[in-house]
Amino acid sequence: MSADSEQRTIRCLIAKVGLDGHDRGAHVISRAFRDAGFEVIYSGLHRAPDEIIQATVQEDVNVLGISILSGAHNTLVPKVMAGLEEYGALDDTLVIVGGIIPEEDRPGLLEEGVDAIFGPGTPMQETIDFVKENAPERT
Amino acid sequence: MNRAVESDLVERLLDGEHRALARVITKIESQTPGYRDLVSEIHAHTGNASVVGITGSPGAGKSTLVDKLAKHYRDQGETVGIIGVDPSSPYTGGAVLGDRIRMASNVGDMDVFFRSMSARGQLGGLSTATADAVKALDAFGKDRIIIETVGAGQNEVDVVKTADTVVVLVQPGSGDDVQMLKAGILEIGDVFVVNKADMEGASRTVSELQEMIHLRDDPRANLDTGHHGAGAFGGSGGHGSGGNGHGHHDGGHESGDAGHGHHDGDTDGEAGEDGKDDTPAVWTPEVIQTVATTGEGIDTLVEALDEHYAYLAESGKLTVKARQRASEEIRQLLRSDVNQLLEAELERRGGIEAFVDAVVEKQTDPYAVAEDVLEPIRECFED
Numbered sequence: 210m211s212a213d214s215e216q217r218t219i220r221c222l223i224a225k226v227g228l229d230g231h232d233r234g235a236h237v238i239s240r241a242f243r244d245a246g247f248e249v250i251y252s253g254l255h256r257a258p259d260e261i262i263q264a265t266v267q268e269d270v271n272v273l274g275i276s277i278l279s280g281a282h283n284t285l286v287p288k289v290m291a292g293l294e295e296y297g298a299l300d301d302t303l304v305i306v307g308g309i310i311p312e313e314d315r316p317g318l319l320e321e322g323v324d325a326i327f328g329p330g331t332p333m334q335e336t337i338d339f340v341k342e343n344a345p346e347r348t
Numbered sequence: 349m350n351r352a353v354e355s356d357l358v359e360r361l362l363d364g365e366h367r368a369l370a371r372v373i374t375k376i377e378s379q380t381p382g383y384r385d386l387v388s389e390i391h392a393h394t395g396n397a398s399v400v401g402i403t404g405s406p407g408a409g410k411s412t413l414v415d416k417l418a419k420h421y422r423d424q425g426e427t428v429g430i431i432g433v434d435p436s437s438p439y440t441g442g443a444v445l446g447d448r449i450r451m452a453s454n455v456g457d458m459d460v461f462f463r464s465m466s467a468r469g470q471l472g473g474l475s476t477a478t479a480d481a482v483k484a485l486d487a488f489g490k491d492r493i494i495i496e497t498v499g500a501g502q503n504e505v506d507v508v509k510t511a512d513t514v515v516v517l518v519q520p521g522s523g524d525d526v527q528m529l530k531a532g533i534l535e536i537g538d539v540f541v542v543n544k545a546d547m548e549g550a551s552r553t554v555s556e557l558q559e560m561i562h563l564r565d566d567p568r569a570n571l572d573t574g575h576h577g578a579g580a581f582g583g584s585g586g587h588g589s590g591g592n593g594h595g596h597h598d599g600g601h602e603s604g605d606a607g608h609g610h611h612d613g614d615t616d617g618e619a620g621e622d623g624k625d626d627t628p629a630v631w632t633p634e635v636i637q638t639v640a641t642t643g644e645g646i647d648t649l650v651e652a653l654d655e656h657y658a659y660l661a662e663s664g665k666l667t668v669k670a671r672q673r674a675s676e677e678i679r680q681l682l683r684s685d686v687n688q689l690l691e692a693e694l695e696r697r698g699g700i701e702a703f704v705d706a707v708v709e710k711q712t713d714p715y716a717v718a719e720d721v722l723e724p725i726r727e728c729f730e731d
Contacts, residue, residue: 217378218378220374239444240444243443243444248443248445248464248466249443249444249445250444250445250448250464251444251445251448251449252448252449253448253449257455257456259455259456260455260456262456263455263456263457263458264448264462266366266367266370266458267366267369267370267461267462267463268370268448268462268463268464269367269370269371269373269374296366296367297365297367298367347371347374347375347378347380
């Protein structure tokens with residue numbers, strides 16, 4: 210297969226889920242990811258878990274970043290995770306959550322299969338490096 | 349690399365597993381080793397979907413229209429695959445693929461498979477990747493496939509040309525007409541849509557478009573009808589399009605290598621059987637008005653698309669187009685493969701820099717270098 214020239218591009222879905230009208234953070238991270246050379250798909254506001262699942266499965270993203278500021282993470286995130294599992298997308302998608310996630314809720318989300326949680330004030334480079342190091346390969 | 353894994357993936361795709369389809373497209377897009385075997389295996393299962401390409405300037409309402417179209421097809425019980433192509437940054441390779449946002453009517457409906465792709469800066473590679481992704485959707489069993497792209501340049505034009513029917517979307521307002529002519533997009537449209545038809549100036553844009561379509565004098569007559577079937581059909585149609593019919597005959601030899609020989613027979617047969625008078629031999633693009641946000645005009649658009657597809661089928665152009673696509677695909681693959689061989693040859697000879705030094709110092713010239721590098725290859729082919 211010497212004629213195939215492979216190029217690794219990291220694809221990310223940045224998702225706003227549920228009734229949460231604030232997407233400045235999602236915009237900022239979308240842009241930073243793009244500038245880091247990633248392909249970013251932004252979901253837009255007010256997405257249902259089903260939509261996030263559909264997009265993650267179909268777009269075959271390496272990374273799903275869920276941004277939640279509304280406090281509904283304990284309800285919404287497990288739904289998304291279950292859907293990913295149903296379509297066989299859980300194992301090879303890096304799931305990161307950003308936003309306002311209280312300390313006591315974190316272990317629960319990590320147990321659901323979330324790979325990392327980035328709270329407010331996390332340096333952008335830290336998130337980018339984490340993605341670069343941990344995004345699953347697509348081979 | 350592993351042939352067994354690839355076969356398994358194809359099998360799962362043919363079984364209708366969404367994740368397998370998604371992964372196949374990923375491999376196609378990133379040209380993962382082994383993707384060629386995948387496409388080879390898929391190829392035999394294609395040819396059942398109708399493919400529509402939609403292009404237009406940013407903000408014209410493509411995504412919204414595509415969403416409504418998909419909804420319409422879903423209501424008819426058909427499955428839909430969509431490929432949204434967005435430009436990527438030439439500096440970082442990064443991209444924000446935004447078309448998905450507008451797919452509001454098909455929320456959570458897995459039978460609408462939407463996939464975003466970006467140009468990834470490969471010369472000519474985008475149209476190959478898109479065509480291969482279309483094959484994957486086709487093999488998966490999608491009835492309708494829609495390719496959506498920003499009509500910005502040659503790359504995008506090449507992309508929509510892989511479709512059976514090309515829709516060009518225009519929004520009302522000044523300057524569009526000139527822009528369209530500049531981009532050469534007028535020639536590729538089979539159906540024109542003036543979206544946002546509730547805006548001021550819509551009817552003016554419609555009439556401007558109509559005027560330009562009549563002026564365009566079918567520049568493709570010599571390009572895509574390199575067979576006598578259409579000409580013969582035109583004769584039997586007798587629709588006052590004699591001038592154009594003539595053009596077909598004259599142009600008969602132009603693209604001979606793409607479509608000679610065996611469908612002459614096909615098409616003549618078809619024309620003889622139907623002998624319908626109401627099918628024009630030459631397609632004159634329609635101009636349709638829509639308001640994508642409310643869904644107004646979508647029915648008319650769907651009708652026009654079906655009409656065009658029927659026209660392609662009846663006139664035999666569907667086969668001609670398929671043959672053209674195949675020849676273009678072969679050529680494109682050969683070009684990129686030969687390119688890679690040459691790159692490897694350059695490397696083998698110590699890289700291009702040494703040649704550059706020699707050229708800059710006037711010890712030799714670019715032509716001589718090219719000749720020198722090509723020599724062994726040329727010898728191979730001459731044997």
